Amino acid sequence: MxxxxxxxxxxxxxxxxxxxxxxxxxxxxxxxxxxxxxxxxxxxxxxxxxxxxxxxxxxxxxxxxxxxxxxxxxxxxxxxPAPSAPRRCGxxxxxxxxxxxxxxxxxxxxxxxxxxxxxxxxxxxxxxxxxxxxxxxxxxxxxxxxxxxxxxxxxxxxxxxxxxxxxxxxxxxxxxFGIRDAKQFTGLQSQQTRDKARLDFAFNLSFTALNVCKEVIRKDYPNLSVVQFKRLMFESYLASTIISTYGKSPHLKIIQKINHRLTQLAA
Incomplete structure (x- = not known):
């Protein structure tokens, strides 16, 4: 968009x-x-x-x-005109x-x-x-x-x-399709203001967020839909929050294994 x-x-x-x-x-x-x-x-x-x-x-x-x-x-x-057609006046x-x-x-x-x-x-x-x-x-x-x-x-x-x-x-x-996805996933209809300038900013911010999502999907997750990508991002955030809450040093291999499992769940 x-x-x-x-x-x-x-x-x-x-x-x-x-x-x-x-x-x-x-x-x-x-x-x-x-x-x-x-x-x-x-x-x-x-x-x-x-x-x-x-x-x-x-x-x-x-x-x-x-x-x-x-x-x-x-x-x-x-x-x-046909090549054999006779010439006519007018x-x-x-x-x-x-x-x-x-x-x-x-x-x-x-x-x-x-x-x-x-x-x-x-x-x-x-x-x-x-x-x-x-x-x-x-x-x-x-x-x-x-x-x-x-x-x-x-x-x-x-x-x-x-x-x-x-x-x-x-x-x-x-x-x-862009309007549908923006309504469902990036808050196109979530504004409560009626100010024209603020609505303009909110509408374009919603479409910008959708563009970023689709570009990331195109580059890194070509088999995922927008709803699957949103679930993946939420679950990745949830997993990182749980890991940081434990108060222990994060283990890279464990994090990679969790992210791989989350990708499979989203797909």
Whole structure:
């Protein structure tokens, strides 16, 4: 987690700043753009942010945008004139027909098999099309859903591989996992203050503690979950407290044996 920023309420934005919530999100990304671009130029957001104003602004900042589209999005095929087509007077047709997601034009779309981390394989379809709402060409990935509307992923980088588009978008759910772990293990909801500055400090301290835990787990305990790591730290602290309470000189081999046993218990 890079940071937690509290969003103003709608009335404050409209009355004091004369901004919509989307305008505020754009200003937030702009304020963090240099820091984010030092990490990656790929910005991922859900379907709420798949609007021309937001997408156009973040692209101008230097990002490549990956997001979701609604199933009823208006997408059009690109017009590629046939070499043998006769020349005609007047303006050339800029776009083709509207994309019908229930009947894709397979002369434009290509199919591929996407395999998720759990090994589940799905046949998906991809093509470069034009989005009327975003006013630009995008690479769209169509993933059919049994007895439901297809999932539409897209990237403003038309050269991006379709499996990477799906993979990048699905990493967005790490935010939910981070919030869940912070609530359960690092006191994200334990604050009693209502002061904005103190809440800001508490929220970011909670996420920082979680980041430290996950980094230690990644380096030293790759097979442990956060809850197992927390139990290991508590039991190690308990063991060291008991040893120090005896009033005798600690024996290194005994301590190492205890720590090894605690690791086995946590696992």
């Amino acid at each position: 890079l940071g937690a920023v509290q969003s103003p309420n709608f009335k404050t934005l409209e009355s004091e700043r004369h901004m919509s919530m989307l305008d505020w999100y754009i200003s937030l990304v702009r304020s963090k753009a240099a820091e984010l671009l030092s990490l990656t130029d790929i910005l991922v957001a859900d379907a709420f942010f798949s609007k021309y104003e937001f997408v156009n602004e973040v692209i101008e900042m230097g990002f490549r945008f990956v997001g979701r589209l609604r199933a009823d999005s208006y997408l059009r095929y690109l017009t590629i 303006r050339k047709k800029k776009y083709g027909e509207k994309v019908d997601f229930s009947n894709l034009d397979m002369s434009v779309f290509t199919s591929f098999i996407y395999e998720d981390p759990k090994g589940i394989k799905t046949r998906c379809y991809t093509a470069v099309v034009h989005s009327r709402a975003l006013k630009r060409d995008i690479r769209v990935v169509v993933c059919p859903v049994e007895n439901g509307e297809p999932l539409l992923y897209f990237s403003t980088d038309t050269a991006m591989k379709p499996d990477r588009i799906i993979g990048f978008y699905r990493t967005r759910f790490q935010i939910e």
